[in-house]
Amino acid sequence: MSVLVYINSAHGIGKNAFETVTYGKKLGDVTVVTNGNVDDASLAKLGEYGASKVLVDKTLVDADDQQLTRLIANAADQVGANTIVFSHDHVAKNVAPRLSVRLKAGLVSGAIALPDADGTIKVNVFSGKAFGSVKVNSAKKIISLLPNSIQPENIGGSATVEAFAGNAGDAKVKVLSTKQPEGEIPLPEAELVVSAGRGLKGPENWGIVEDLAKALGAATACSRPVSDIGWRPHHEHVGQTGIAIRPNLYIAAGISGAIQHLAGVNGSKVIVVINTDPEAPFFKAADYGVVGDAFEVLPKLTEAIKKF
Numbered sequence: 595m596s597v598l599v600y601i602n603s604a605h606g607i608g609k610n611a612f613e614t615v616t617y618g619k620k621l622g623d624v625t626v627v628t629n630g631n632v633d634d635a636s637l638a639k640l641g642e643y644g645a646s647k648v649l650v651d652k653t654l655v656d657a658d659d660q661q662l663t664r665l666i667a668n669a670a671d672q673v674g675a676n677t678i679v680f681s682h683d684h685v686a687k688n689v690a691p692r693l694s695v696r697l698k699a700g701l702v703s704g705a706i707a708l709p710d711a712d713g714t715i716k717v718n719v720f721s722g723k724a725f726g727s728v729k730v731n732s733a734k735k736i737i738s739l740l741p742n743s744i745q746p747e748n749i750g751g752s753a754t755v756e757a758f759a760g761n762a763g764d765a766k767v768k769v770l771s772t773k774q775p776e777g778e779i780p781l782p783e784a785e786l787v788v789s790a791g792r793g794l795k796g797p798e799n800w801g802i803v804e805d806l807a808k809a810l811g812a813a814t815a816c817s818r819p820v821s822d823i824g825w826r827p828h829h830e831h832v833g834q835t836g837i838a839i840r841p842n843l844y845i846a847a848g849i850s851g852a853i854q855h856l857a858g859v860n861g862s863k864v865i866v867v868i869n870t871d872p873e874a875p876f877f878k879a880a881d882y883g884v885v886g887d888a889f890e891v892l893p894k895l896t897e898a899i900k901k902f
């Protein structure tokens with residue numbers, strides 16, 4: 595089977611890309627298509643995870659959704675792909691449905707597993723509150739894979755990198771500027787996340803959250819009110835209206851565990867909750883709970899981790 599994997603390389607090639615290529619490799623022979631200012635050495639690394647070829651249109655920088663749709667459709671035509679795989683990020687949410695219409699391909703959005711023997715794919719639905727089983731009837735299919743659903747597998751292969759004229763047409767939207775937080779682990783890719791909520795009382799107290807995150811090598815996150823009132827940047831907001839994450843470890847301090855927050859984090863493999871209120875709803879979703887004051891527990895946890 596010929597599989598085309600789209601990689602959003604706007605912020606470099608990272609774990610999500612390796613996961614998506616690994617997933618594609620389990621379905622067939624993988625060609626990657628991407629665009630923008632990305633170096634060939636990073637692209638060639640995708641070969642280690644199973645890509646045999648990488649097509650890159652370096653002239654297409656700051657592409658809009660229509661341009662990306664045309665780029666991917668043209669690449670799919672060129673390689674005769676019958677399956678197209680995305681990582682389920684903001685690009686996939688916008689572009690995969692457009693591509694689905696254009697290619698008359700069934701779309702599986704938010705996959706969390708490989709297809710079963712009969713082609714059924716398990717997906718997350720209702721913001722992670724339930725699972726669904728989806729089967730595509732069309733000849734072509736598009737799958738967008740939730741980050742952290744499978745482990746990237748380095749199989750030691752190699753990929754050729756080829757310039758690709760995507761014929762993506764003109765942009766209808768002009769990107770005026772983009773801002774990328776520096777030196778931080780992108781939340782959707784993070785395996786470990788330390789998160790905090792209104793229980794931290796104010797932005798001046800976030801040092802104890804950052805200290806623990808640093809000791810663990812974790813990303814930091816927060817509840818929605820915390821970003822709404824400006825204690826933390828918006829890109830840290832997780833939940834139904836923020837980013838949905840599935841890290842191996844999610845530590846939540848001073849967060850009540852409202853259903854809208856849980857919607858974005860309940861796919862985490864292990865959840866640790868620190869809250870002074872033993873009745874906080876988050877404890878019901880926790881694997882480990884500490885009924886205690888975050889101002890005491892977080893520094894003790896940091897000290898303990900530093901000893902390892």
Ligand code: FAD
Pocket residue numbers: 790791792793794816817818819820831832833834835836847848849850851852853854855858868869870871874886887888889
């Ligand atoms: P609070 O509810 O105020 O909870 C603070 C917690 O801290 C309490 O449980 C308290 O016991 C504990 N605490 C206090 N002091 C300490 C201490 N010293 N040590 C330890 N614990 C302490 N929320 C999101 O997070 N993400 C979303 O995406 C989101 N989307 C929403 C969408 C809609 C349509 C709506 C209506 C709401 C949404 N919300 C979202 C808001 C959500 O309903 C909650 O209001 C919010 O998650 C609460 O944030 P919090 O837990 O930080 O604050």
